[in-house]
Amino acid sequence: MRSEDVLREFFVSFQIALGKLLERNWKSVDLEELKVVAAVDAAYRDDLMSVAAVRWSVEENRPIDQSSFICEAPYPYIPGLLFLREAPPMLRALKKLKDDWQLLLVDGHGLLHPRKTGLAVILGFILEKPTLGIAKSLLVGFEAEGKEFGEVRINDRALGYWFKFPGSRKFYASPGYLIDVKQIPKLIERLGNKYPDALTHADKLSKNLLRRAH
Numbered sequence: 001m002r003s004e005d006v007l008r009e010f011f012v013s014f015q016i017a018l019g020k021l022l023e024r025n026w027k028s029v030d031l032e033e034l035k036v037v038a039a040v041d042a043a044y045r046d047d048l049m050s051v052a053a054v055r056w057s058v059e060e061n062r063p064i065d066q067s068s069f070i071c072e073a074p075y076p077y078i079p080g081l082l083f084l085r086e087a088p089p090m091l092r093a094l095k096k097l098k099d100d101w102q103l104l105l106v107d108g109h110g111l112l113h114p115r116k117t118g119l120a121v122i123l124g125f126i127l128e129k130p131t132l133g134i135a136k137s138l139l140v141g142f143e144a145e146g147k148e149f150g151e152v153r154i155n156d157r158a159l160g161y162w163f164k165f166p167g168s169r170k171f172y173a174s175p176g177y178l179i180d181v182k183q184i185p186k187l188i189e190r191l192g193n194k195y196p197d198a199l200t201h202a203d204k205l206s207k208n209l210l211r212r213a214h
Contacts, residue, residue, distance in 0.1 A: 008081065011084060015080075015081075015115040018117050018121070018125065019115050019116035019121070026175060026179060026181065027130070029103055029130050029178075029179065030102075031186060031190050034190055035057070036055055036056065036057060036101040036102060037056050037058060037105055037191070037196075037198050038054065038056070038101040039053070039054050039056060039104070039105040039106075039198035039201070040052070040054075040093060040104070040106055040123075041199060041202040042090065042107070042206055043206040043207045043210050045213075047072055047073060048070055048071070048073070048213065050069070050070045050213070051069060051089040051092070052202045052206035053066065053093035053096070053097055053202065054198055054202045054205065055101055061192070063198075065097055065098060066201075066202075066205060068093065068206060073085055080113070080114050080115065082119050083108075083117075083123075087126075090106070090119075090123060091123065094127065101129075102130065103129075103130050103132060103187070104124060104129050105132055105198055105199050106120035106124075106131060106133050107203065108120055108133055108135060109133045109139060109174060110131070110132065110177075111159040112133070112138065112141055112152055112154070112159055113139060114140050118133050118174070118176070119133065120133030120134075120175075121133070121177060124179075127177075128177075128178075129177065129178070130177065130178040131177040131178065132173055132174075133173065133175070134199055135173075137172075138152065138172055140154055149162060149163040149188070152172060159181060160172055160173055161174075161184050163188055167194070168194035169195050171195050173187075
């Protein structure tokens with residue numbers, strides 16, 4: 001058996017065990033105290049990846065600080081195991097920011113993951129901070145009907161939401177860590193009822209960094 005297969009089997013088992021451990025670890029974020037969020041995203045060009053993290057003022061809707069760098073992707077892309085590829089550099093970028101933010105936005109899934117342990121779950125668990133996974137496509141789950149948003153259910157249980165506001169791309173949000181799934185619509189409302197600007201800024205920053213790289 002190849003060592004890659006052994007490692008993959010171990011990491012899948014790790015995800016399943018972590019998902020069971022964290023499944024009930026849901027809390028509510030104090031919306032009145034939500035002043036600063038952090039957001040993190042990554043971009044790729046061949047074997048290079050750029051990672052950008054930003055501290056974002058919710059009330060002023062602008063970046064306060066940011067951190068970015070380019071590195072070689074530390075692990076191959078394996079569906080369902082994206083955290084092995086993106087979590088290490090994302091964690092490094094986030095740790096360069098001042099740790100005064102109340103919520104982390106991650107370009108990736110939280111509980112809306114085949115093993116309920118997407119990238120946002122891993123990062124939130126390591127940082128011990130409320131974390132929300134924001135993704136542009138759905139891996140698992142059934143979308144309930146709604147006008148601008150609706151539940152995404154897995155085994156008849158709501159584990160996230162889809163959102164589609166006028167002038168904003170469709171996206172999916174699910175708890176990563178220390179987030180109550182029922183609070184997600186209020187969190188998105190607090191962030192402007194659209195794809196979060198903080199993540200858009202991190203996305204542009206990571207892509208621009210790659211464009212400038214030789």
